[in-house]
Amino acid sequence: MVTTFLGELYTSFAWIPTAVLGAALALKLPAIIRLWREPLLRAVGGLLLLACAVFVFVMPPVIIWTNRVTGVPNFSAPWVYSLLTAFSGAGLLLIVTWRNGLSDRSDATRRARRWVISVYSGVIVALWVLFALADAPVERVRDLDTYYANTPFMREMIVLYLLGHTVAVLITGRLIWNWVRADGLHGWLRWGLTFLGAGYALNLGFDLAKLTAVAARWTGHDFDTLSTDIAPCAACLGAILIAVGFILPHTGQYLHGRLRVRLAHHQLRPLYVLMRSVDGDGVPFVLCAAPELRLIRRETYIRDVLLPLARHLDDDLRTRAHQAALTLGCTPPRAKALAAAVAILGAIDSAPGHPTGHPDTADLLQELGPVSRALRHRDAIDAVRAAVRSAGQEAGTTEQTGPAPGPEHSTDSAEASRFLLPRRP
Numbered sequence: 001m002v003t004t005f006l007g008e009l010y011t012s013f014a015w016i017p018t019a020v021l022g023a024a025l026a027l028k029l030p031a032i033i034r035l036w037r038e039p040l041l042r043a044v045g046g047l048l049l050l051a052c053a054v055f056v057f058v059m060p061p062v063i064i065w066t067n068r069v070t071g072v073p074n075f076s077a078p079w080v081y082s083l084l085t086a087f088s089g090a091g092l093l094l095i096v097t098w099r100n101g102l103s104d105r106s107d108a109t110r111r112a113r114r115w116v117i118s119v120y121s122g123v124i125v126a127l128w129v130l131f132a133l134a135d136a137p138v139e140r141v142r143d144l145d146t147y148y149a150n151t152p153f154m155r156e157m158i159v160l161y162l163l164g165h166t167v168a169v170l171i172t173g174r175l176i177w178n179w180v181r182a183d184g185l186h187g188w189l190r191w192g193l194t195f196l197g198a199g200y201a202l203n204l205g206f207d208l209a210k211l212t213a214v215a216a217r218w219t220g221h222d223f224d225t226l227s228t229d230i231a232p233c234a235a236c237l238g239a240i241l242i243a244v245g246f247i248l249p250h251t252g253q254y255l256h257g258r259l260r261v262r263l264a265h266h267q268l269r270p271l272y273v274l275m276r277s278v279d280g281d282g283v284p285f286v287l288c289a290a291p292e293l294r295l296i297r298r299e300t301y302i303r304d305v306l307l308p309l310a311r312h313l314d315d316d317l318r319t320r321a322h323q324a325a326l327t328l329g330c331t332p333p334r335a336k337a338l339a340a341a342v343a344i345l346g347a348i349d350s351a352p353g354h355p356t357g358h359p360d361t362a363d364l365l366q367e368l369g370p371v372s373r374a375l376r377h378r379d380a381i382d383a384v385r386a387a388v389r390s391a392g393q394e395a396g397t398t399e400q401t402g403p404a405p406g407p408e409h410s411t412d413s414a415e416a417s418r419f420l421l422p423r424r425p
Helices: 002-013 015-034 039-057 060-070 076-100 107-133 154-180 187-218 224-267 269-279 291-312 315-327 332-350 362-366 368-375 378-401 411-417
Strands: none
Touching (some): 039 060, 039 076, 039 224, 060 076, 076 107, 076 154, 154 187, 187 224, 224 269, 269 291, 269 332, 269 368, 291 332, 291 368, 315 332, 315 378, 332 378, 368 378
C-alpha cells in the first residue's frame, strides 16, 4: 500500500522537481547572462539545465511522445540515460572546479577534469551502441529497467548508466562532505553544501533501489516496486535538495544583505528623528526608492545636520559622560555611544548659545548606528547625565571642603546604575 501511494505520488507531483530546478535556473540566469565569461556560472547553468531536461523527459507523457516522434520503441530510454549520465559528469566536474577554484592549474586538477569528460562521454556513446544492438520492441513507460533486465545489450545498457551515475554520486558526495567539514566557510555556503550533500545521498538511494530491483530480476525475484515507486520519489526529493543547495548560498547572501540594510535604516531612526527636531525638514519620501538609497539618504541627512551642530559639542562633557558610563558598568562600546548621545543632546540644548570650540567629530560621524541605538534608551542616557552631574557636584564640594566621603555618599550614581548594570535572572 505504501509503495502504491508513493507511485501515485510520483505520478501526480513529478513536475515539482522540474519547477524547483527551473526556478533555480531562472534565479541564476541573470548572473549567467551578465557574467557569461565566468566558466563556473556557465557550468552551474548547464548543470541545472541538464537536471531540468532529465525530469522533463522522464515524465510518462513525454516518454510516449518521444517514442512516437522518433518512431522507435523505447527511444526515450537511451536519451534519458544520456541526459542523466551527462548530468552526473557535469555535477562531478562542477564540484571539482568549484572546490579547487578556476585558478587551479595543477596537473592533478587537469587530469581529474579530463578523466571526467572522457569517461562520461564514453559512457554516453556506449549507451547508444548497446541500445542499437539490443532488441526491445515492447514499449515500457515506467518499468523498462526491470522489464528488460535480462535482455542482452539492454541489460548492459541499464547497468552501465546506473553504475556511471552511482560512481559520480559517490565521488561528488564525498567531495561535498569533505568540503562541508573544512574551516573558513561562511554560513550560507556551508548550508548550501549540506543541502547538496543530502540531495546526492538521496540520488545514491535512487541508484541502490534501481540496482536492487534489477539484480532481483536476475535471480528470479520481483522487487520491481523499488524501481518504479521508491527510486523515482528519491530522485525527486534529491533534485529539490540539489536545487536548494545551488540557490541558497547566493540567494541567502543577497537576502541577508538586504535585511542588514533595512535594519541599519531602522536603527538610524532615533538619531534621524532627533536631527529633524533641529533641522525641521527631513528626507523627502520616495515611494520606489531602493533600501540602499534610503539608507544613504538618511545617513547623509544626519551628517549634514550634525556638521553645523558639531561646533556646539562639548568634548569635556563627552569625556565625563564616557567615564560615568564606564563607572556605572557599561561596556566600552556602549559607554562610547552613550557619551556621544549625551554630548549631542547637550549640543542641541546649547546650540542657540556660543560655540564650545573645535571638537573632534570624526569618530562620531563614523558611529552613527551605535549612537542612534543608544538614543532608544533614554533612561540610560538620563542615568549617565545624573552620574555626570553627581560627579561635578562632588568635584565642586571637594574643591571647597576637601576629599569627598566614600561611595555610599553618591546616591545619584547608585540610583543611575540601576538602569545600566545587567539585571540578574
